[in-house]
Amino acid sequence: MKVRTRFAPSPTGFVHIGGLRTALYNYLFAKKHAGTFILRIEDTDRTRFVEGATENLLSVIEWAGLTPDEGPAGGGRFAPYYQSQRTEIYVRFAQQLLDKGFAYYAFDTPEDIEALRKKAQENGGQPPKYDYQTRGQMRNSLTMSAAQVKDALAAGVPHVIRLKIPSERVFEVNDLIRGAVTFHSSQVDDQVLLKSDGYPTYHLANVVDDHLMEITHVIRGEEWLSSVPKHLYLYECFGWQAPQMAHLPLIFNPDGSKMSKRDITSLTALPAGKVDPDVASYIKKGYEKEAIINYIALLGWNPGEGDERQVFTLAELVNEFSLERVNKSAAIFDLKKLDWLNAQHIMRRNIDELTDQVIQDLQTQQHEIPARKYLKQVVELMQPRLPFRTQFYDLSVYFFKDPEQYDPEVVKKRWKEDSIKLILEFVTESAKLEVYEKTAIEHTLHTIAEREQVGLGRIIHPIRLAVSGTGAGPGLYEMLEVLGKETVIRRLQTAVKKIPALI
């Protein structure tokens, strides 16, 4: 059977890091097995409707490169992929359950439920449970006569449809990650299947759609593990075969708490021990999508013994992925490794591609776009020293503008009494160079150093300072070559006048 997986998020306003990983694993598993990856929007909670949430969701998934084979954007055999547009389907199947006696109407008001809760609490502080023990005392089609039910329905009394969980059953799931997990039905309550507003709850919609959409593998977060018995029972009632299940470990903050959007305003001012769960924040900060994908893939999965690679492309992940290698234990989200991976992916990028991306960054940052040929040379020099692509301009301004300031620390450390003399000598010598290129520059510098009986650093550092205003950057010879003779000489002459005043 062809593998079909789905990512079924509910549009809450932002995409959670953990959600993205769930999407990724579903994608990887499907692609690994030449299967189909489906995106389904679980928007059955009208009270939590957030304007634009779905659009945001779609764009983040697309950004990550996890393009669904079927979903809201692309259509597909099983459209619509919005649960809010499939309500008749759920009503129909709920009715089926009702007809078979697997479900019942419940007319309890919120006050009735509240009373149940109170009573339960008085009897030993246990949380309330609408189940085989209590349903006999509530207002539902099990306790009311057929006529009463009919009247109530006809009168439009608000009601829900609940699943009638049997009292003595053991449900067992063979989770692909956790192995056999068993649940006793006495611990399961009579879950609401269809809400009083006519919308289904997750449990009904999920099972119905997974079946209808022919999902073969349900890969989702561990928070769903405890509702598996309800789902298993639903499949049984419908007479359907349940898909394979795999419950992923959770991802937590560095302090072990749950990742939450609360109290997080920016990635640069995170509360201690906390991390931003919103994928959009990382995109905004300028992380490479490859780095994010790579990092979250490694949060709970690894290629296995003997394979010590850390850096993976999406294609490589597809090739290597397997559910058997997914961990059981929760992971902590650590920015440090993400940052490292970010630099790694920048370093591995094809130079033309990187240049194109830098051009786009410069555009969004409203900087002037230099000639591509020149920019590409700069990009090449900066590639191994770029923590973030978006920092390109700030880290290499001096390739685009003459320095306006000279780092005081560097002036103090590198500017000596003979600096002016050496620089002027270099100006004179380099003026003679016909081809201004790194080996010629290096040769010239060596010549001067020898003639003046000074170490090479004595001349190189002041030149770097004079030309760039900083003490860090690419190799000086390459840097000067890219900058070009004219610019270098101009900057040196300016610096020779300005720097002495700073001492």
Added chain:
RNA sequence: GGUCCCAUCGUCUAGUGGUUAGGACGCUGGCCUCUCACGCCGGAAACCGGGGUUCAAACCCCCGUGGGACUACCA
């Protein structure tokens, strides 16, 4: 509280009865070198505790402990 899940360096992890417990990030010593990076070599750093089973346990079993999820007409 109940049910369920989980437990190897600070973090991500390898490991499925016999290993000097391996790798990666981070930290750190050094090398490379004109600086900063990159890269390379080295170091510190872990099997939650207690019982079993076994000639032998990080690995299997039990009990603790700790963490977590669920316990909604939210997903």
